[in-house]
Amino acid sequence: MSRLKRIISLLVPVIVFPSVFFYDVIRANVDLELTSVSVIREFAVVVAFFAIYYYIEGRKPRLSKAIPREIGKLFVISFSVLTVAGMVTLVPNPQGALAEFLSIPLVIILGIASILTLLTARDLVLHKRKKGTKRNFVILMALLLTTCVVNTSLLAIDRLLTTGLFVVAIVFVVINSFRQSWIVYLSRREKLYCIVYTALLFFTNVFLSVLVTNTSAVNKLISSFSSPLHTFIQLNAILAAVYFGMAFISTLFHLPTAEVFERKQSELTSLHNLSRLITQVFDFNDLLNTVTQMTLEVCGAGTSWLELVQPSGDDRHISVNVVARRNITTEQIERLIGGTTPSLRQVMVQTKKVSLIDDILSDRRTKHMKQNAQLKGSMLSVPLISHEELIGILHATKEMEYGFDQDDIDVLTTFADHVTIAIENSKLIAKSIERERLHQELMVAQRMQKRLLPQSVPNFPSVDIAAVSESSMEVGGDYYDFVQLTEGRFGIVVGDVSGKGVSAAFYMAEVKGIFLSLSKLCSSPRELLVRANETLMNSLERNAFVSLIYVMVDTKHASMVLARAGHCPVVYISSEGYELVRPTGLGLGLTNGSLFEESTEERKIRLKLGDICIFYTDGITESRDKKGDEYGYDRLVKTAVAAKNLDACRIKDAILNDVRTFTGDTVYGDDMTLVILKWLGN
Amino acid sequence: MSDFKIHHREGEGVNVLELKGYLDAHTAPDLENAFQQLLNEKRYRIVVNFKDLSYISSAGLGVFMAYIEDVRKNKGDIKLTNMTPKVYNVFDLLGFPILYEIYKDEKEAIGKFKDGKKQ
Known part of the structure; x- marks a missing residue:
């Protein structure tokens, strides 16, 4: 939005509202009825609100990641407005100059709050939009606008039509309120926040809609000030109540799956990060450390370590060394998978298959850990296989028994494939560097030999x-x-x-x-x-x-x-x-x-x-x-x-x-x- | 080009290695393995037939030198036969005919082993 537009959109309400105020005061004191001026007044008020809407829409950032915080802010605003409105209801039957004095600020704050609510709802509805989402919302907006306009006291429009339009608008409010896809992408923590905020917003807006519908002073003040605006505020409060009520229920339903979803997402992110890493980590040790760190993230494990098969000429005796570890000591590792005969490690080397131990302390292969219960829970070990050769083993443990489910196994196996590629890649790079070094050495030898001739x-x-x-x-x-x-x-x-x-x-x-x-x-x-x-x-x-x-x-x-x-x-x-x-x-x-x-x-x-x-x-x-x-x-x-x-x-x-x-x-x-x-x- | 094959035959207590193709630095290890295997099995009467060998390099010559001492220590020998003129020339330049028994024909070499046995 350009500076000029911004200034104009601010200037319009600044000019309109004081003018309307003076006009109202004069009208209240002087018995004067000018229909044409009333039309201009009504029109000016609507235009001023459009200007405010335009201004806010241009300034308000689009909802991005911190959705719960935005909803929280909206609640604070809505609640403050509700409180102010509630206080106004305490004023007994305001009339004359007092009414004019109260109505304008009341309309402005209620209007702004409504606009903010509408914009937030718009962003939430259009989040991860599908075909038809936008269309439904545009229809809703059009209905809102039409309902507001036809409700003007200046037009003697059939009450049936206005009520009908109102009902259709509510129907579209309900239709749009099913668009809650933003909830899915929230983390568990964020969902908890959202449950609270949406519930609070629901109640706030229910109160608000009651306040602007019944015979309270607020209702009177607003509807007498501008009935299109009154309809707008009223519809908006209903919209917000319905939408956030729905959001509350959705979030509640989504809560049990939140953790799973969150984990899947972090798995995806980790996998994605690793595949990026493959092309980025040239230092072998950096790579190994990153791999163990990511293993923790990928399956929510408590400890992880990586072992690599050391190259040796002897095929019968394969030696496997721990090359990187997280939250576990070398002694613990040796006790855990090297403590029996044949050791778990030897078995892995032979079978080259995934090994899952659901309960370390009771499993036949790791029962010996009981003696010194530093480690308990479950363990998952995945082989790293390149060209049908075992190049290493990736291990992860969780403190919880039966901590690894089929998803974990699948994810860690996929992850292991990426790790294998990354390691092979890194080795190849190291080899080519070594080759280059040897070539340089040979070049030195060549120069030396030329001097011998x-x-x-x-x-x-x-x-x-x-x-x-x-x-x-x-x-x-x-x-x-x-x-x-x-x-x-x-x-x-x-x-x-x-x-x-x-x-x-x-x-x-x-x-x-x-x-x-x-x-x-x-x-x-x-x-x-x-x-x-x-x-x-x-x-x-x-x-x-x-x-x-x-x-x-x-x-x-x-x-x-x-x-x-x-x-x-x-x-x-x-x-x-x-x-x-x-x-x-x-x-x-x-x-x-x-x-x-x-x-x-x-x-x-x-x-x-x-x-x-x-x-x-x-x-x-x-x-x-x-x-x-x-x-x-x-x-x-x-x-x-x-x-x-x-x-x-x-x-x-x-x-x-x-x-x-x-x-x-x-x-x-x-x-x-x-x-x-x-x-x-x- | 680096096509090299060894065919091992045995008859009358004599082991015949038939060489085919190019014997150079790349293929020399194959021949080394063949000799090593014979020595492991304590077979020390060896005839190498060069009939189908088209080229031999210095690395190829080295293989014979690497094993002759062990073979002779065990009262055996490596006898060379059926060389093409080109291959013979390579052996000849280095003076191999002084160190090795080189025969025109495989039978002749096998015969020499048998004569030795009779004595």
Whole structure:
């Protein structure tokens, strides 16, 4: 309602009532009868009341939740008005100026009280409206209005019609008074309040309707002031008496079901809250605590606790731990459901079924609680089942024997399903966080491992070297390195730890350590491999091994010596052609002692200008295309030979490109390492 | 791709494991279980037939190394037979022929076990 409208609706009665007062006073003292002015007066009074109605309707908040309080307020107002009216009846036969003096305030307060009553009744009738509710009420209002208007003393309307209209209005009052749906939604406590208030309102309005109907002074004063208003007040009092009388009876009938209804509603609210919670609680412990709290609310239990099955590899022995509890100690829980053999808990774990104990102290399963009667009453236990696996048990107890009925069981079972989802959900979130953490750790490992490989290619004289290593996973087991030796010599190592991922990465780091320390001590590649094998035999798992190739290049004498420990053959390309250099040699970690030493050969190669040696891991040769075919030695050799006139880096790129073209979109499955050595001559 | 199957046969006191498909890091545990079961049942004369094995990775090779020592300690052996050239090449590169008896044919391997028994 805009400010202007509000001011106007207030202004109208403020102007009308004093004017009417003066008019009445004048009329009472001067014998003057002006019909047209009387009509205007009657009309002005009705309009003023409409303005008041309009004003109040705009200001009065709609009935919402605190219905009993609103009804209580209405009673206070009605009762005050009744008291005032009652006092007026004590005035013996008021006449003249006194009558005029009394009638206006009396009409105003009675009118306002009626309007408030009508608006409250309207809100109550239209509460949770159905089809037809509004229609019935609108008809009632129309009837009220019509009855009031036709009752004006100015119109000589047949008495039969006015009485008829009055009766029809009362009929609709009765029809509307059956609309009492607001009562259902009240809590038990609220209903108790409502019983009192509606009863009081009923009596107040009965008195009021009697007061404005019989020959009391009040009746006279009002009807002589304005008969439409009188009818309005009268009808309203009847309406209120009927409606609140009916409300009183309804509330009385609803009282026994109040508790049930209230509980159902709280169950619904709790269930609703929990399903919301599922998406909100990320912290696992918060969730568990909320679950026990809600269990109390959901079935009106005194205590509750939640147990979860602890994950373990052993299927035969399932361990169940209390993870959250309310109003009960761990000792009590253990005594209650862990005190017998087989314990109640074990039985639940086996049967995965709901367990109900109506009387803890007499039930066979919990009789032992008698000795120390800290807990009595009834207990309900519901399994939490996810994918047919028991993940936990939700327990609740009530102090009352036979405290859980079928409804409780149904509700708690449904609740348990929600809890299961919430817990699983929370676990999944925790898992994904953990996965993310592990991923971060792996990323750290990856950075560390990258540092274990040479950061750049060394600048040895007379050679052109290029190298690359790529892991199929975050970390890998491939290793290559260069080492500067004495007297113009240097070493190149390329190795591959069996397996992939983290375990391979650890061994790779170990191999690097071994290689770096041995390379300075050993004078020949064979010696290095033998000693590396001895060391690795002690530390490698039985099913792990390392293949490795080690070559020592002597730049002064233009030669190189290499030994192979189960590793891929070296591709050696010279002007005369190519060779897969493959001296005998066992993988490191396969066998210890003499057998390894005996079977490891060395091979010496004289280097000529433009000679190329290619060291690599099986990730290159075992790369697969879509059909599953391997890249193989032939393709490697062919590509290398075709690129032999390029520098080492370009040869490396040519081979990598060829491998990638070959594999296409298929993700290569193994770590790949490639080291190219080109002899530039002294 | 990770299709791998083991078929266990027994005859004349020799256990034959026929491998089929791809033996890699994913399928290696299957073979480990098969070996472990044989060892649990104290069967130490084992022939592994590679006829239908199309690929073996380093993790697959590791399985044989994990059990050979126990088997030999109990006077048994793991003999390998019927390898395709590709699979043989993988074993050969690592020097397995030095450590394991590898035969062209399963019968030959079983025969070796029987010869050993006679001695």
